[in-house]
Amino acid sequence: MKYLQIFLAFARSGLLCWGGGPASIPFVRREVVARYGWMDDEAFAEVVAVGNALPGPINTKMAGYIGYKVGGVGGCLMGLAGMVLPTAVLMVVLLTTLSHFAEESWAQGMTRAMVPVVGVLMAIMAWQFIEIAFKGLGRLTTLLHAVVVFPLFWFLGLHPAVVLGGLFLWAFVGDKIWGLFKKPPVDEEGAA
Numbered sequence: 076m077k078y079l080q081i082f083l084a085f086a087r088s089g090l091l092c093w094g095g096g097p098a099s100i101p102f103v104r105r106e107v108v109a110r111y112g113w114m115d116d117e118a119f120a121e122v123v124a125v126g127n128a129l130p131g132p133i134n135t136k137m138a139g140y141i142g143y144k145v146g147g148v149g150g151c152l153m154g155l156a157g158m159v160l161p162t163a164v165l166m167v168v169l170l171t172t173l174s175h176f177a178e179e180s181w182a183q184g185m186t187r188a189m190v191p192v193v194g195v196l197m198a199i200m201a202w203q204f205i206e207i208a209f210k211g212l213g214r215l216t217t218l219l220h221a222v223v224v225f226p227l228f229w230f231l232g233l234h235p236a237v238v239l240g241g242l243f244l245w246a247f248v249g250d251k252i253w254g255l256f257k258k259p260p261v262d263e264e265g266a267a
Contacts, residue, residue, distance in 0.1 A: 077145065077146050077150070078146055078149055078150060078153045079153075080111060081141075081142050081145055081146055081150050081153040081154050081157065082153045082154070082156060082157035083157065084103075084106035084107065084110065084111060084154075084157065085103070085106070085138045085142070085153075085154045085155075085157030085158040086157040086158070086160075086161045087102070087106060088102035088103045088105070088106050088134075088158070089102075089134065089138075089157065089158045089159070089161055089162045090161050090162060090165060092134075096132045096133040096134045097133060097193075097197060098193045098196055098197065099133070099134040100123055100133065100134075100137075100200055101196045101197075101199060101200045103134065103137050103138075103141075104116075104119055104200070104203075107119060107141055113141065113144070113145050114141070114144070116203065116207050117207055117210075117211065120204055120207050122137055122140060122141065123137070123204075124239060125239075126140070127235050127236075127239070128235055128236040128239040128240070129236070134158055135155060135158055135159060138154035138155050138157065138158035138159075139151050139154055139155050141154060142154025142155065142157075205217065208220070224238055
C-alpha cells in the first residue's frame, strides 16, 4: 500500500504540474507534506535546497529521495516511476497532438497563459520558504542572508550550488571561526 501511495503522490504531482521542475515543487509539497505527512515543511525545504544544488531535474531528485526516505529502495523506484512514466507518456501524446495545432492561436494562447500561473506558484512557494526561515533563523538573520545572497545570484551570477556549498561550509566551521574573535569568559576562581 505504501508503494502505491508513493507512486500516486509523484504521479499526481507530475501529471498536474505545468512549467517544469521548479513549478512542480509546490505540487510535490502538497502531496508529501499536506496529504501524506511524510515530512514537515522544514524537512521538505531542506530536500529542495539540497536538490537544487545537485545537477539534474529537481522533481526526479525529490521523487527519488523522498521515495527512499518513506519506502527504502522500492520507494525510491516507485517515486521515480510515478514522476517519470506518466509524464513521459503524456508528453509524447500531447506533443504529437499539439504539433498539429502549433499555428493555432488557442494553442499559442494556452502556452502563454501558463507563464503567470507558474510565476504565482513560485511566489507562493518562495513566501512559504521565507516563513520557514523566519521560524528557524529569526527575521534579522533571514534578512541578512537575503541581503548577502541576492547580489551573489543577481549581480555575480553565481550558481546556487556554490552559494549553498558556502553556507554548508559556514554551518560546519562558522562557529569555530566566530569563536576565535569572541572574548573568552572570565573564570571567577582565576580572577581572584
